[in-house]
Structures are given as C-alpha cells and as structure tokens.
Amino acid sequence: MENFHQLLAGFHHFKQKYFLKERDFFESLEKQQNPKTLVISCCDSRVDPALLLNCKPGELFVIRNVAALVPDVSQVKAPSSVMAAIEYGVKHLNIEHIVVLGHSNCGGIHGLIEPASIAxxxxxxxxVAIASPALERLKNLTADETHICRTRHCEEGAVLVSLDNLLSYPWIYERVEQGTLKLHALYYDLREGELFRFSPDREDFLPLKRVPGENHLP
Incomplete structure (x- = not known):
C-alpha cells in the first residue's frame, strides 16, 4: 500500500467481495469468537499468519511483536500486552494450541546479533534481549559456520526460547501437562516459501509434510 487512501479502498473491496457475499458467516463472528489456535508471530509485514496458514477470520487468535518473543515469567513487566493476550486466549477462549512462528531475515534477531545496529x-x-539464550547457544557452533547459518540458528533458537518461556507460567504448564494445551514451534523461510516444524525427537526444524485433507493447523 503506497498511501492511506489505498487502505480505505481495500476495505470497500473487502466489504463487497467478502462481507456482503458471506453475510451469515460474518454475522456468526459478530456473536462470538471460538478460535482453537493462538499464534505468536513477528510483526514483520511480510509474515501474515492467517495468510500463511490459510485461515479464515475467527480461526486464529494472533499476537504479533518484534521477533515473536514471549518473556519468561521472571522477565515480564506489568502491564504486558503480550502476556495479557496469551492469558486471555488460554483462560477465556480455552485455546488448544499455541504456535510460535519465527521467520528468516528477522530484523529483531538481526538486532540481537548485531547490537550496534540498535545501539x-x-x-x-x-x-530482543529476551532471546539472548539463543544467541548464547551460537557459541557452541563451529568457527566455520557462515553468518547466514548462524543467523538462521539464532532465529530458530529464539522460537524455542519463547516456547520454553511459555512453560514458565504455571497456568500454561499445567494445561500442557494435562494434555489440554499443545505447544508448537514453526519457522518460515521467506526465500523458499517453506514452513519448518520443530521435531523434539530430531531436535531440529524439519520441512512441513503435507497431510492429505488438511488445509491448516488444527
């Protein structure tokens, strides 16, 4: 969008093409929301969770911030918009899945790796200091790792840091232990247009395999 007027024109397009043609669907959304999945993603304009995961309005409860980070319970400061949204999703909407979605070429992680750029x-x-543990893990990489490789490791590591931090909240940990809440780590490669999912068994992000009949996350 080059100017604000294009945004307004975009709304009129939405109303004509979607709202008026699917009036019953949007009327149902007016009455309540019942998403099963909460997505924590980066506020990067190139990474739209609903678009990437092919979801309709009402299917995702979305939180976006720089680098898709979640503070540890010991780090969170009140008020916290991120934790307020997570708490609402878990306790009031009874979310069944929490997805942390990282991506390549993340400006927030670049700032973490190159602190002079955000001095x-x-x-x-x-x-971005929330993701410092991911930066610390880079010290274990061999010296011949390229900058691109190190950056990707840090971007993926930041997703896992956020996943670990979620478990530091008792009301999340309890639901995970009970099996009523599941946590997922995803990484989107902008260049390749590929989505990777963290495998605890392999301890790595693996390319997402298409499951017949599934158009998006459960």
Whole structure:
C-alpha cells in the first residue's frame, strides 16, 4: 500500500467481495469468537499468519511483536500486552494450541546479533534481549559456520526460547501437562516459501509434510 487512501479502498473491496457475499458467516463472528489456535508471530509485514496458514477470520487468535518473543515469567513487566493476550486466549477462549512462528531475515534477531545496529533504540534492545539464550547457544557452533547459518540458528533458537518461556507460567504448564494445551514451534523461510516444524525427537526444524485433507493447523 503506497498511501492511506489505498487502505480505505481495500476495505470497500473487502466489504463487497467478502462481507456482503458471506453475510451469515460474518454475522456468526459478530456473536462470538471460538478460535482453537493462538499464534505468536513477528510483526514483520511480510509474515501474515492467517495468510500463511490459510485461515479464515475467527480461526486464529494472533499476537504479533518484534521477533515473536514471549518473556519468561521472571522477565515480564506489568502491564504486558503480550502476556495479557496469551492469558486471555488460554483462560477465556480455552485455546488448544499455541504456535510460535519465527521467520528468516528477522530484523529483531538481526538486532540481537548485531547490537550496534540498535545501539540507540532502548525499547528494541530490551525486548530482543529476551532471546539472548539463543544467541548464547551460537557459541557452541563451529568457527566455520557462515553468518547466514548462524543467523538462521539464532532465529530458530529464539522460537524455542519463547516456547520454553511459555512453560514458565504455571497456568500454561499445567494445561500442557494435562494434555489440554499443545505447544508448537514453526519457522518460515521467506526465500523458499517453506514452513519448518520443530521435531523434539530430531531436535531440529524439519520441512512441513503435507497431510492429505488438511488445509491448516488444527
């Protein structure tokens, strides 16, 4: 979108093409929302969770922030918009799945790896510091790892840090232990247009295999 007027024109397009043609569906959304999946993703304009996962309005409860990060319970400061949204999704909407969605070429993770690039930006510095454990793990990589490879490891690692941090909240941990809530780690490759899912068994992000009949996450 080059200007604000295009946004307004876009709304009129939405109303004519979707809202008026699917009036019953949108009337049902007006009465309530009942999403089963909460997605925590980056606010990067190139990574739209609903578009990537082929979901309709009402199917995803979405939280977007720089680098798709979740603070540990010991790090969270009140008020916290991220934790307020997660708490609402889990306790009021009874979300069954939480997905942390990272991606390649993430500006937030770039700032973490190259702190000089955000040296004068206090809010960004403090926020991306949540992913510092992922940066620490890079020290275990061999010296011949390329910058691209190290960056990807850090981007993927940040997703896992957020997943671990979610479990630091007792009301999330209890639901995971009871089996009423499942956590998922995904990574989207912008260049290849591929989605990767973390496999605890392989301890790695593996290409997502298409399941016949499934158009999006459960």
């Amino acid at each position: 004068s930006e206090t809010y960004i510095q403090d926020w």
